Structure formats: structure tokens, C-alpha cells
Amino acid sequence: MTKDEFQQLAEAYGGDVARWPAGQREDAALFATREPGFAQATLAREAELDAALDALPQAQASRELYERIVADAPAKRGRVRPWRLWLAPAGVSAALASVAAAGVILGLQLGQQAAAGAETSAQAVADLDVSAVAEEG
Amino acid sequence: MASDPDEELLVRIADGDPAAVRALVARKLPRIHGLAQRMLGDSAEAEDVAQETFLRVWRQAPKWRPGQARFDTWMHRVALNLCYDRLRRRREIVTDDPPQVADEGPAPDRGLAAQDTGRRVAQALAKLPDRQREAVVLCHYQELGNIEAATVMGVTVEALESLLSRGRRALRAALADLVER
Numbered sequence: 610m611t612k613d614e615f616q617q618l619a620e621a622y623g624g625d626v627a628r629w630p631a632g633q634r635e636d637a638a639l640f641a642t643r644e645p646g647f648a649q650a651t652l653a654r655e656a657e658l659d660a661a662l663d664a665l666p667q668a669q670a671s672r673e674l675y676e677r678i679v680a681d682a683p684a685k686r687g688r689v690r691p692w693r694l695w696l697a698p699a700g701v702s703a704a705l706a707s708v709a710a711a712g713v714i715l716g717l718q719l720g721q722q723a724a725a726g727a728e729t730s731a732q733a734v735a736d737l738d739v740s741a742v743a744e745e746g
Numbered sequence: 747m748a749s750d751p752d753e754e755l756l757v758r759i760a761d762g763d764p765a766a767v768r769a770l771v772a773r774k775l776p777r778i779h780g781l782a783q784r785m786l787g788d789s790a791e792a793e794d795v796a797q798e799t800f801l802r803v804w805r806q807a808p809k810w811r812p813g814q815a816r817f818d819t820w821m822h823r824v825a826l827n828l829c830y831d832r833l834r835r836r837r838e839i840v841t842d843d844p845p846q847v848a849d850e851g852p853a854p855d856r857g858l859a860a861q862d863t864g865r866r867v868a869q870a871l872a873k874l875p876d877r878q879r880e881a882v883v884l885c886h887y888q889e890l891g892n893i894e895a896a897t898v899m900g901v902t903v904e905a906l907e908s909l910l911s912r913g914r915r916a917l918r919a920a921l922a923d924l925v926e927r
Contacts (some may be wrong), residue, residue, distance in 0.1 A: 621910040623886065630892045630903075653836040657925045658918055662886055665871065669777040674793050675771055678800045680757070682767040 610640040616651055624656025752817040771800065775790075777888065778825045782901075784883045787872045797833070798823045806913045822888070826880060833876055863924060865874040870920035878913030881906055885914040 621696060622629045626637050641648035747873070751772075758766035775796060782795035802824050810817065871879055884895040885906075896906040918925055 617907070617911065620914060622892070623914075628889070637836075654913075656916060657781060658885070658921070661863055661867055662858050662917070662920055664785070665867045665887075666861070667780055667925050668783050668789050668792065670793070670796060674796060675775060675809040677763075677826070678771050678775065678797055678882050679767055680799055681797070682764075682804050710850040 610636040612644065612647060615640050615644075619651045619655045622640060623659045624652040625659065626652070659673070750812065750816050750818075753812050756807050756810045756817060758808070759804075760845055770803070774803075774821060777798075777818075778821060781822065781825050781883060784887055785826070785867060785876075785879060786832060791832055793823055795828045798828050816894070819890075819894055822884070824858055826898065830876070837917065846897055863921075865918075866921060866924065870917050873920065874913055874916055878909050878916065881909035882913040882917070885910055885920070 610633075618629055618633055618637065625633055626661075628642075629637060752770070755766045755770045759770060778791055778799050779796045779870075782792035782799075783789065786792055786795070799821065803821065806820075826846070829846060874882070880899060881895065884890045884898060885892070888895075890898065892903050896903045899906060901907075901909075
């Protein structure tokens, strides 16, 4: 490793050789034994910038954000929970409409799965993405 | 290829395991939020990017195939694409005012000097060209290896090193009174 190469790596990756590309660390260590003054001065200079960069304040993600993200995750696949539709606060008519809509959506998806070459109808049902069916309540 | 540490959680998430959902969010949210915060310099936008990134994670989890890529790499790419969408939108709005750097408020365990340095670094980072800032954020703050960072950025390692060197030189110039030139 030459002086230029050592300096270029330090200018790119900073003053901590442990953070340099793995394939370069051994050569860098050998270079530092041959040119200790140059190596130490170069690394110290970059370490000073590293320390300044580390002063950047890190905003913490809020608890509310965490909970919103978790709430966005889909429910367990394959579970339509039809009983929840009947308990919808909007009433029985809304529940009936939801069941009818679910039936349309499931029917369309079964048709698509058949066209896509699902091996068996049972497998096609297991593969359905029922997260597309809105849940009431 | 070393096994992906996120793979087991993804399999459980695809099966609808709520504990796995919480574990993945706990593991990844600080990284993705931090990435977006440093790229955009705006807390509200960083939260939006983080939430949208995870929406894509929830859609992708059932389709994730082991060995196709590291999940963390893919997640970084998704978050950065969302950041760049916002950066492009900013440029479409003609304004003389640069984006305001988020004021994090007083930190009880940080001295005033450290707070000032932090604010100066935030301003200097915000003024970097986007790709230089991305390189510095990925390597210095996200601590990605050079190959992984280059993969995320879609560039060669040589190009990554050029971006890093130029970015660090520009930061050094902006912080000249704090660090040796």
C-alpha cells in the first residue's frame, strides 16, 4: 500500500481502520508499521471529522410512530373472521353488504388463481390475500 | 453467502405473527427513521418515510425469497427512494428558503458546545449534493459496508469512495473552524 492509497482510504472511510473495507485492513496495518508518523497523522485528521459528524443529534422515532407502523401490518393470512362482520356496529345490513362484497372479491380471486394455474382449488383458497377484504368494527 | 438475520422474522410476519411484527419494527425503525432524518433534515418527513417504508415491507414480506438479497439492503433502498421523491418535490417548489433543520430541543446530557456542533453538522450535511450526503449517511451513520452501500446506491465501490471523499471534504470545509482543514 502506498501513501496515496492509505490517504485515499482514510479520506473515504474515516479515521478508524476497523471501519475500512475488510480487504484493506491488513494492508493498512502493515503500512502503519512502515510509516507510523504519516499513518497516525492521517488517521487523526480524519478521526477529528468523524467525531464532529458523530455530534449530529439523532431524533428518536416516537412511540406513536411505532404503534402506527405496527397497526399497519396485515392480519394473519387466510382468516376472514366472518363472525366479526355480523357484529359490525353499522348494523346487519352493512354486515350483509360486506359479506356479499367479500364473496365477490373471493370469487374474482378464485377465478384469477385458476387462470394463473393453481394446482388445486384448495391451494387457491389458501393462497388468497384476504387482507383485501375490509373488516368491520 | 451469510444468512440474512431478518429472514426468520419475515417468515413469521408472512404467517401473521404479531410478535414478529413488533420485533421487526423495533429492530428496523430506528435505522430507517435515522436514515430518513439525516437525508431530509426534517422530523415530520422522516416519520412519513419510515411509515411508508414499512407499508412496503408488509406488502413484500409474504413474497420475500431467501437469498435474493439482504433484507436490510432492500429496505434501505426503499427508504432512500422515498427520500429522493421528497427531495425532488422540494426542488419543484421554487423558494429562497432552504429546508429548516429540525430543532431537537435541549438535550440534558449534551453540552452547549456539542449541541452547536451538532446543529452545524446538520446544516453542513443538508447542503451536500444528495448523492454525497447519501454516501456519507450510508457509510458513516448507517455503518453499511462499502459493498452493501454501493449496492444500495447502484454504483461501483470506486464511485462510492469518490462520493465519500468529496462529501467528507465538503463537510470538512463547512466545519473548518471545528476541524483541521
